[in-house]
Amino acid sequence: MRESKRMFLHYVSGIIILITGFVHLVSNNVPGIGTAIHESALYPANLIVLLSALLYHMLNGVRVILMELIPGRCAAKAITWIVFLVGIALYIYGLQVFLNLFWPMG
Amino acid sequence: MAGKEVEVRFKVFRFNPKTDFAPRWQEYRVNVDRSTTVLDALLKIKEEQDPTLAIRYSCRQAVCGSCGMMINDKQMLACFTRVLELNSNVVKVAPLKNYRVIKDLVTDFGEVFQKERQVKPYIIRHDVEELLNPTGTYKQKEEELLGYIQFADCIECGMCSSACPVSATDPLYLGPMVLNRAYRFIADPRDLGFEQRLEAIDSEHGCWRCHFAASCSAVCPKGVDPAKAIQLLRRALVKRAVLGISSSKVSELIPMPHIKGKLELPKGWQ
Ligand code: SF4
Ligand code: SF4
Numbered sequence: 001m002r003e004s005k006r007m008f009l010h011y012v013s014g015i016i017i018l019i020t021g022f023v024h025l026v027s028n029n030v031p032g033i034g035t036a037i038h039e040s041a042l043y044p045a046n047l048i049v050l051l052s053a054l055l056y057h058m059l060n061g062v063r064v065i066l067m068e069l070i071p072g073r074c075a076a077k078a079i080t081w082i083v084f085l086v087g088i089a090l091y092i093y094g095l096q097v098f099l100n101l102f103w104p105m106g
Numbered sequence: 107m108a109g110k111e112v113e114v115r116f117k118v119f120r121f122n123p124k125t126d127f128a129p130r131w132q133e134y135r136v137n138v139d140r141s142t143t144v145l146d147a148l149l150k151i152k153e154e155q156d157p158t159l160a161i162r163y164s165c166r167q168a169v170c171g172s173c174g175m176m177i178n179d180k181q182m183l184a185c186f187t188r189v190l191e192l193n194s195n196v197v198k199v200a201p202l203k204n205y206r207v208i209k210d211l212v213t214d215f216g217e218v219f220q221k222e223r224q225v226k227p228y229i230i231r232h233d234v235e236e237l238l239n240p241t242g243t244y245k246q247k248e249e250e251l252l253g254y255i256q257f258a259d260c261i262e263c264g265m266c267s268s269a270c271p272v273s274a275t276d277p278l279y280l281g282p283m284v285l286n287r288a289y290r291f292i293a294d295p296r297d298l299g300f301e302q303r304l305e306a307i308d309s310e311h312g313c314w315r316c317h318f319a320a321s322c323s324a325v326c327p328k329g330v331d332p333a334k335a336i337q338l339l340r341r342a343l344v345k346r347a348v349l350g351i352s353s354s355k356v357s358e359l360i361p362m363p364h365i366k367g368k369l370e371l372p373k374g375w376q
């Protein structure tokens with residue numbers, strides 16, 4: 001993937017964090033509409049989108065910082081892959097936490 | 107007459123990597139008047155006090171971009187800076203930051219020119235035959251010219267890349283001088299080389315690493331605003347990546363019957 005696509009997703013994920021973060025705050029703190037969201041399927045769906053956007057935005061930011069601090073073409077590729085794999089691991093872990101929270105087994 | 111003379115102390119950075127263990131500051135006293143530039147003063151030092159001082163210059167009129175240096179800790183052209191304008195009895199002169207020092211005030215631009223080659227800083231077209239044997243001229247609207255003319259004013263003094271904090275930490279970052287150069291050609295309606303430049307400008311060390319603090323534009327002696335060129339480059343890249351709109355345009359060829367004949371290359375150029 002070219003850097004322009006990665007950075008475009010970075011900006012888009014930033015906007016998604018603002019929106020889903022706002023929905024999350026409302027659903028936890030505002031009686032009425034908040035309670036309604038909290039009790040509907042929108043609440044876990046919003047959290048999953050928030051998690052995805054947050055992880056992408058955060059890890060891409062870490063990737064950019066590391067690439068600036070550790071120069072070298074090979075280093076840049078290695079950093080991108082390591083951060084990608086860490087992201088996948090964290091995402092799976094996060095999804096599993098949500099699964100246990102919202103759809104507990106047994 | 108240029109008026110009354112004043113004595114000014116010059117603290118000059120001296121370093122020859124071939125013979126010196128570490129750099130040192132050397133002081134000189136020079137009489138200057140209101141017309142004396144920093145370059146004039148340095149040449150006076152070289153002629154009258156110390157012929158071993160190394161300086162690079164050529165045009166003496168802010169055109170060639172050779173004499174950029176740190177003057178009182180700021181990137182400036184020595185030939186374009188009057189000593190008395192600095193309002194200081196002591197003038198500190200050092201080589202440009204972010205470049206390897208060849209000797210004293212002379213820095214090595216080899217690396218930055220190597221990076222510049224990656225962005226192909228020339229008009230790229232498919233009609234090579236027309237370029238070699240022109241039959242007309244390419245049409246350009248005034249607004250198309252205004253879209254890149256500011257960025258074409260760059261004299262490649264390298265001072266923007268010297269002021270750039272990202273160039274200081276990431277040696278692979280293309281830097282404002284090179285990215286401005288890339289945008290100058292991408293925005294030119296006669297150029298068709300956008301796709302060919304992507305590998306360099308849209309890479310991990312391309313235009314996305316800019317922090318947009320605009321230190322580069324603040325030191326540009328020609329008002330080029332390379333930080334703006336980088337933002338426009340990003341806009342062109344996002345348009346291409348998301349909307350599939352490539353920035354390359356085709357400018358119409360207006361036939362000119364009086365332009366004919368083969369382009370004569372000088373002997374030995376073939
Ligand atoms: S953009 Fe300005 S500072 Fe940078 S190289 Fe060109 S003229 Fe010099
Ligand atoms: S705006 Fe970008 S290119 Fe210019 S000095 Fe800042 S980081 Fe460097």
Ligand code: FES
Pocket residue numbers: 162163164165166167168169170171172173174183184185186
């Ligand atoms: S000597 Fe040419 S720009 Fe200063």
